[in-house]
Amino acid sequence: MSESATENEVRLLAGGDIGRRFIPLEYLPAGSDEYSLRNTQVVPPAGGWRALRSDEVETLVKNNNYADNWDHFLVSDPFDPGQVKNNRFYGLIRLGRIQHQTLEFHDLQMPVGITNSLIMSADIGDDCAVHDVHYLAHTIVGNRCILFNLDEVHTTNHAKFGNGTIKDGEPESVRVWLDVMNEAGSRCIMPFDGMLSADAYLWAKYRDDHALINALKSMTQARVDSRRGYYATIGDHCVIKNSRILKDVKVGSHCYIKGANKLKNLTINSSADEPSQIGEGVELVNGIIGYGCHIFYGCKAVRFLLGDNSHLKYGARLINSFLGDNSTISCCEVLNNLIFPAHEQHHNNSFLVASLVLGQSNIAAGATIGSNHNSRANDNEIVAGRGFWPGLSTSLKHSSRFASFVLIAKADYPAELDIPLPFALVNNNYSLDRLEVTPAFWWIHNMYALARNTWKFHDRDRRARKTQHIEFSYLAPDTAEELIRAIELLEQWAGRDTLHDPESRLDEEPLPVEGLERARRPTVILRARRGYHAYRRMLEFYGANALLDYLERNPEASSETLAGNVGTGASREWVNLGGQLAPATAVDRLRDNVRAGTLTSWEAIHERYDELWREYPIERARHAYALLCRVRQVHRIDRREFELILDGALETQSYIEQQVYETRRKDFDNPFRAVTFRSAEEMTATIGTIEENDFVGRVREETHRFAERVRAVRDR
Numbered sequence: 108m109s110e111s112a113t114e115n116e117v118r119l120l121a122g123g124d125i126g127r128r129f130i131p132l133e134y135l136p137a138g139s140d141e142y143s144l145r146n147t148q149v150v151p152p153a154g155g156w157r158a159l160r161s162d163e164v165e166t167l168v169k170n171n172n173y174a175d176n177w178d179h180f181l182v183s184d185p186f187d188p189g190q191v192k193n194n195r196f197y198g199l200i201r202l203g204r205i206q207h208q209t210l211e212f213h214d215l216q217m218p219v220g221i222t223n224s225l226i227m228s229a230d231i232g233d234d235c236a237v238h239d240v241h242y243l244a245h246t247i248v249g250n251r252c253i254l255f256n257l258d259e260v261h262t263t264n265h266a267k268f269g270n271g272t273i274k275d276g277e278p279e280s281v282r283v284w285l286d287v288m289n290e291a292g293s294r295c296i297m298p299f300d301g302m303l304s305a306d307a308y309l310w311a312k313y314r315d316d317h318a319l320i321n322a323l324k325s326m327t328q329a330r331v332d333s334r335r336g337y338y339a340t341i342g343d344h345c346v347i348k349n350s351r352i353l354k355d356v357k358v359g360s361h362c363y364i365k366g367a368n369k370l371k372n373l374t375i376n377s378s379a380d381e382p383s384q385i386g387e388g389v390e391l392v393n394g395i396i397g398y399g400c401h402i403f404y405g406c407k408a409v410r411f412l413l414g415d416n417s418h419l420k421y422g423a424r425l426i427n428s429f430l431g432d433n434s435t436i437s438c439c440e441v442l443n444n445l446i447f448p449a450h451e452q453h454h455n456n457s458f459l460v461a462s463l464v465l466g467q468s469n470i471a472a473g474a475t476i477g478s479n480h481n482s483r484a485n486d487n488e489i490v491a492g493r494g495f496w497p498g499l500s501t502s503l504k505h506s507s508r509f510a511s512f513v514l515i516a517k518a519d520y521p522a523e524l525d526i527p528l529p530f531a532l533v534n535n536n537y538s539l540d541r542l543e544v545t546p547a548f549w550w551i552h553n554m555y556a557l558a559r560n561t562w563k564f565h566d567r568d569r570r571a572r573k574t575q576h577i578e579f580s581y582l583a584p585d586t587a588e589e590l591i592r593a594i595e596l597l598e599q600w601a602g603r604d605t606l607h608d609p610e611s612r613l614d615e616e617p618l619p620v621e622g623l624e625r626a627r628r629p630t631v632i633l634r635a636r637r638g639y640h641a642y643r644r645m646l647e648f649y650g651a652n653a654l655l656d657y658l659e660r661n662p663e664a665s666s667e668t669l670a671g672n673v674g675t676g677a678s679r680e681w682v683n684l685g686g687q688l689a690p691a692t693a694v695d696r697l698r699d700n701v702r703a704g705t706l707t708s709w710e711a712i713h714e715r716y717d718e719l720w721r722e723y724p725i726e727r728a729r730h731a732y733a734l735l736c737r738v739r740q741v742h743r744i745d746r747r748e749f750e751l752i753l754d755g756a757l758e759t760q761s762y763i764e765q766q767v768y769e770t771r772r773k774d775f776d777n778p779f780r781a782v783t784f785r786s787a788e789e790m791t792a793t794i795g796t797i798e799e800n801d802f803v804g805r806v807r808e809e810t811h812r813f814a815e816r817v818r819a820v821r822d823r
Contacts, residue, residue: 125175126198126227129245130264130336134275142199144336148247149201149230156181156201163188172196183233190220198228203235203250210236210253212346212363217253227261232343249343249360258351262339266355269374269395271297272331283372283393285410286427287311287445289461291486294445296429297327298395298412299709300374303575304431304447305685305716306709307412309698311445311463318702326708342377359383359398367391376400380571381415397432399569414448416570422455431466431686432575433568439470447493448577448686449564461505462489465683467564467579473500477507492529492589493683494560494581510593511586512549512557522626527596528638529589530557530581530645541629543617546593546638550645554766557581559802574713576720577686582649584681584730585688590642590649591734596620597639600632606639644759646738651756653731654749658820660724665823666749669732674743677733678726689719690726753817764810772797 129141136143159167164177166188174180174196181201190205208219217236224240231237232250240254244261248254265274271283284295287307294311310323341347342360350367358364359377366387373391376398377383383396386403394408397415402408408425414432419425424440431448438455447466452459454472461477470476474497477489487505494512497503502519509515510529518535524542526533532548549557564579578585597606600620605611617631624630632638657673658664664672678690697715700706706715732744741748774780775797784790797803 123175126244129228134264134335136334141336144332144334145228145230145245145247145338148338148340152183152203152233154184156183167191174200187220190218192220192222194221194223195225197226200226200228201230203231203233206234208234210234210251212253215253215255215346215348217255230338245338247338247340249341249345251344252341253346253348254341255348256350257347257353260339260347260353260356262337262355264335266337266339267331267372268300268339268355268357269372269393270299270327270331272299272328272333274335275333276335283410285412285429286443287429288443288463289486289488290427290443293486297324298410298429299327299330300376300395301574301709301713302395302412302429303685303713303716304414304429304445305575305687306712307429307445308447308463308683308685309694309712313698316698316702319698322701322704330709344379345377376415378571398572414575415572416568432570432577433564447683448575449567449579461485461487462491464491464495465493465511466577466686467493467560467581468495470495471497471499471501475502477503477505493585510589512581514548522624524624526623527589528593528632529586531638539629541631542624542626543631543633544620544623545633546597546635547641547645548638550641551637553770554763555770555802558763558767558806562802562805575685575687576716576723578688578723582645582652583688584678584727585683587646587649587730587734588679588681590646591737594639594642594646597632597635597642601635601639606636611636643738644755644762646734647752647755648759650731650735650738651752651759653727654735654752655756655816655820657724657728657731658823659816666744666746666820669749670743670745673725673728673732675729677729679730679733681730684716684719687716687720688723688727693719693722750821753821757814757817760810760813764806767806768797768803771800771803 159177159180159182170192172191172194179199180196183203186205187207190207205220210217210219217238219234219236221237224237225242227244229243229245230247232248232252234251235248237254239256240260241257242259242261246260246262265277267274273279273282283298285298286292286295288294288311294314296307296310310320313319339356341358342362344361345358347364350364352369352371354371356370357374359375361379361382362375362377363382364385367385367389369390371392373394373396375383375396378398381399383398383400388405389402390407392409394411394413396413397417399416400413400418402419404420405422406419408419410427411425412429414430414434416432417430417434420437422438423436425436426442428441428444428446430436430446431450433448434446434450436452439452440458441452442460444459444462444464446464449467450464452470458474459470459476468491476497489503489505490508492509492511492513495509497515498517500517501515504520504523507524509526512530513526514532516532516534520535526544528544528546530547530549532545534543536543561579561581601613601618605613613636614634617633618635620630620632654669678692680691681688682691682694684694706712735744735752736742781790784793
């Protein structure tokens with residue numbers, strides 16, 4: 108919508124209005140003034156504020172300070188007017204303690220006080236250094252902050268600080284939406300401070316549930332006071348320097364902002380335990396930034412939400428997207444996405460658009476995923492399960508769907524794909540003009556990377572407050588159900604007897620299948636029998652681990668009581684709720700409660716997530732028990748059966764240890780790895796040896812601990 112002529116004009120106001128009449132008269136509630144909401148945001152100093160003494164006014168004037176009304180210039184004790192020089196003050200100014208002291212942050216030292224600044228209707232806390240701030244208006248600054256060399260820091264009376272809400276008198280058209288998952292806006296969500304990836308998924312996915320969507324919109328609008336006149340806040344111990352524009356920005360404590368170009372309509376969450384940083388050349392508009400985030404070196408983000416402990420670096424562009432916790436995007440362009448936690452995307456020319464990525468993913472350089480340049484419409488989508496990993500320069504066409512931990516070989520894939528086989532390798536074989544899928548490829552050929560994933564994601568989770576619960580294990584109820592489906596498909600395609608026949612040539616001959624690619628060329632499964640038995644082994648290992656975890660958590664239980672403890676009530680369908688796994692029936696019940704008005708706020712929904720997370724271990728154990736009964740074709744797991752399951756799990760853990768070692772050893776045995784070194788000694792000094800590899804040693808220790816855990820349960 109074009110702006111009116113009035114909005115584009117430079118207006119002439121009365122001289123006495125500068126810094127005042129912040130809120131239009133028609134939006135001032137009866138009995139309130141323009142400072143009423145401001146006063147609710149400020150904690151007065153211990154001794155309160157006081158008016159200036161005449162000698163203090165005299166000193167301030169001698170120091171080349173101007174105020175339009177010194178009676179509206181309030182201070183708290185102690186106040187050293189000699190630390191305030193060359194400033195212009197308008198409106199109601201309230202200052203905290205100012206003494207002859209110095210603030211130091213890293214190598215930056217700044218004297219406490221205010222110099223060379225224009226300040227309009229602001230509160231500044233104790234022991235602050237405000238220097239060369241060319242325009243500071245309608246802002247509340249916390250204690251012990253450094254503001255240095257800033258062009259504009261100000262707030263509008265209708266500031267929303269990145270929330271997708273509107274203020275009194277505003278049209279619906281100004282509301283900020285995030286168009287996630289596709290480019291048509293048909294899955295748009297209203298961002299809000301505290302939004303989790305689970306919330307975004309709940310809102311964007313169930314679009315046919317109109318009552319749910321309307322309830323979510325209402326509770327989001329209700330989170331924020333619609334009255335006009337709230338000031339921007341800068342928390343305690345913040346350092347903001349050498350930056351140009353901060354407009355309608357709420358900054359948490361201990362935040363460090365340096366060299367930013369433009370920050371507008373944002374909430375930047377930050378704390379002493381999880382400080383956030385914004386760096387050079389950054390431009391951010393209409394967003395929510397989580398705790399412990401880092402955004403550096405020319406990044407651009409518009410209409411976005413960044414989860415806790417997530418990072419944008421090296422010119423990354425994030426538009427109309429939700430990036431979950433513990434994620435990093437550098438150099439790339441990312442548009443119209445809902446991305447769950449633990450996502451990695453690096454290197455310059457990567458491109459991701461119109462997708463739902465379920466986390467623990469890694470997008471390689473040159474990937475062109477879901478661009479609408481290869482389709483007729485912009486409302487198509489890609490859905491990628493956990494652990495999605497397309498190779499270098501991979502081009503995919505939407506609409507496509509991928510099971511968990513699918514690895515896609517470098518290629519330009521000409522048609523839509525639907526890959527239901529988890530842990531598989533997908534390859535576009537140009538020479539034979541066919542699509543090839545190798546099931547269980549990760550488990551068989553790259554155990555080092557697969558096993559390291561779980562440890563890596565745990566290790567990189569530096570969140571002090573884990574508000575979004577995340578399942579990091581690659582073997583969990585969601586992937587287990589995918590394994591079951593993959594086993595059924597392989598039996599359907601090849602025949603169960605053939606898959607169990609040791610004389611079968613399925614591992615030497617490709618297995619033709621249909622339905623995985625929207626194309627007329629052949630699609631084949633490679634080494635189907637080997638993948639089939641790997642899937643079965645993975646399932647049993649998942650089940651054994653889940654039951655072992657349950658018995659360790661419940662010392663009163665034993666293998667004899669398993670049937671009574673977890674033998675009933677298993678859920679077969681699971682939902683990845685922003686990284687947290689929950690039975691589909693529980694998510695449906697949550698939606699019912701929102702529609703019925705039982706859950707009336709996002710806080711209540713988050714409490715339900717917490718409840719589901721507490722129930723997750725028992726739900727997973729029930730699922731594992733039912734799954735093991737199905738795979739082993741028994742009605743009940745008694746002590747003898749459980750002993751056999753544990754024996755198989757011990758063998759599998761030993762297999763994992765061996766394969767981690769072997770798959771990593773290939774790198775050291777590769778003769779081409781040695782060509783850049785002048786001697787074996789130089790190579791060892793540079794990259795070490797396989798025996799020195801930290802993760803190989805970690806898995807050995809894990810295997811030893813697993814055996815001890817099994818022994819402890821058996822001894823009950």
